[in-house]
Amino acid sequence: MPGGPEVKPKSLLLLALTMAAVAAFGLKYSGAAISGEGKAHEAEKKVGIEKVSKTDAEWREILTPEQYRILRKQGTERAFTGKLWDNKKEGVYRCAGCGLELFASDTKFKSGTGWPSFWDPIAVNAVGVNVDQTLGMVREEAVCNRCDGHLGHVFNDGPKPTGLRYCINSASLTFDERKDEASEKEMEKSDKK
Numbered sequence: 001m002p003g004g005p006e007v008k009p010k011s012l013l014l015l016a017l018t019m020a021a022v023a024a025f026g027l028k029y030s031g032a033a034i035s036g037e038g039k040a041h042e043a044e045k046k047v048g049i050e051k052v053s054k055t056d057a058e059w060r061e062i063l064t065p066e067q068y069r070i071l072r073k074q075g076t077e078r079a080f081t082g083k084l085w086d087n088k089k090e091g092v093y094r095c096a097g098c099g100l101e102l103f104a105s106d107t108k109f110k111s112g113t114g115w116p117s118f119w120d121p122i123a124v125n126a127v128g129v130n131v132d133q134t135l136g137m138v139r140e141e142a143v144c145n146r147c148d149g150h151l152g153h154v155f156n157d158g159p160k161p162t163g164l165r166y167c168i169n170s171a172s173l174t175f176d177e178r179k180d181e182a183s184e185k186e187m188e189k190s191d192k193k
């Protein structure tokens, strides 16, 4: 068969190239959650962050036992038990530890997991991501970038446009309901009088 002996090295080369491409794509893909690559939301706004650090005793004092267990000890609340997984009101979700704004209600979506789920943080630098290798899994841990409090985890199976799912414990969050629309209407009314 003419050229027969050359087929093997060629297909080996092709295989090597394919594997290199897969490896490169894999790296890019796994990097997406960390860097927030491909964001199409809120014009990449950044917030000023002054780090908050407290001693363990201080955290124990200001947090409830459940908040302390989750925010400071990387705990997880049981699914469908938190106060915010089914919250559909408009507003802003803040860190329960330091009050930093973390997520807006317009990026919250129904994930069916029993934990509040968002596809993007409120600002590009509000939520940090660490590699978490506990429990025999490699996961991406979401943390508050101001107090380093544990929030939950980030997964790559979220909705468009980011494809990310920030799976967050209710206990790590407080919720401020948005009231400006109502108050704006009130102001309009009083202007017309």
Ligand SMILES: [Zn+2]
Pocket (backbone or CB within 6 Å): 095, 096, 097, 098, 099, 100, 144, 145, 146, 147, 148, 149
């Ligand atoms: Zn915080």
